[in-house]
Amino acid sequence: MDVLPRIESGPVTLSIAINIILAASLIAVLWKLKNYREDRKKRGVLRPWPVRQVDIDGFDERFRPTEFGPPPQTEIRFVAGFRVDGGINDFETWILCTLAKSARRIFEFGTCTGKTTYLLAANAPADARITTLTLAPDQKDSYRLGGGDDREATAAALAESAYTSFYYSGHAEAERIEQLFGDSKAFDETPHLAQYDLIFIDGSHARSYVESDTAKALRMVKPGGVIMWHDYHGPRRARGVFDALNELTRQLDLVHIKGTSIVAYRHPVPEPS
Ligand SMILES: C[S@@+](CC[C@H](N)C(=O)[O-])C[C@H]1O[C@@H](n2cnc3c(N)ncnc32)[C@H](O)[C@@H]1O
Secondary structure, X not given: OOHHHHHHHHHHHHHHHHHXXXXXXXXXXXXXXXXXXXXXXXXXXOOOXXXXXXOHHHHOHHHOOEOOEOOXXXXXXXXXXXXXXXXXXXXXXXXXXXXXXXXOEEEEEOOOOOHHHHHHHHHOOOOOEEEEEEOOHHHHHHOOOOOXXXXXXXXXXXXXXXXXXXXXXXXXXXXXXXXXXXXXXXXXXXXXOOOEEEEEEOOXXXXXXXXXXXXXXXXXXXXXXXXXXXXXXXXXXXHHHHHHHHHHOOOOOOEEEOOOOOEEEEOOOOOOO
16 A cells, blocks of 8 residues: 555656756746846847848948849959958948949048058049058157047057058059058148048047047048948957947938948038038
């Protein structure tokens, strides 16, 4: 008589115990997941990126694909497959150089090796002029740190200020490139007002510099012209670019080009009165 209940209750007890263990494990996993997500949210990893994303053809219809792929007007001169110090990738190069094909005045904040400068000049019309501004190695003392600027961005900006001759040096394209040296906060934009079809902002990524370069670019761009910023990567890389553009997108219609770290803005053409 004593044996029967023990034989019957054994498997039931075991199954209850297994279910309790499974439920407890599931609760523990869900709890860990919740803490993990909260921690990532706190560090900004899951924060939505405020600049709205579009495909490149949503920003500029010249990129609208044909039934066979990229449209012929986006064919460019190219040096593919290698990245240089501070440089942009092949997809970003294709975008900038396609826009350069119809730009007569181009300005670049931050030359670095000058590879992008060269490619902009190589693709721009024959009568185009490309002006590029960078900090020379012997001008590092003029760098002006802003309150709250991220030290990592500042260190990178100074480390990349290492060039006095460039990728384009010695090429025919150099004749159409004007190289300026100096700190971009000290750059006087007043002789350059409303002149540029394309401006590429890729100098110091410290927030105060992104803001200063942006304020100047907004005065330098022509109606209908385009400003592009590089290195909009999110909260954990080039934070100064991320924060400055997230703030700016409250006032201006900025777009983040999908598959790139480029943010773009087209300066409106005023309505005819
Ligand atoms: C990211 S690299 C530019 C890369 C380049 N646009 C390209 O696509 O190959 C940043 C450049 O900005 C320059 N730079 C950094 N701080 C600057 C400052 N305060 N004023 C002017 N140029 C600065 C650096 O010397 C460096 O050449």
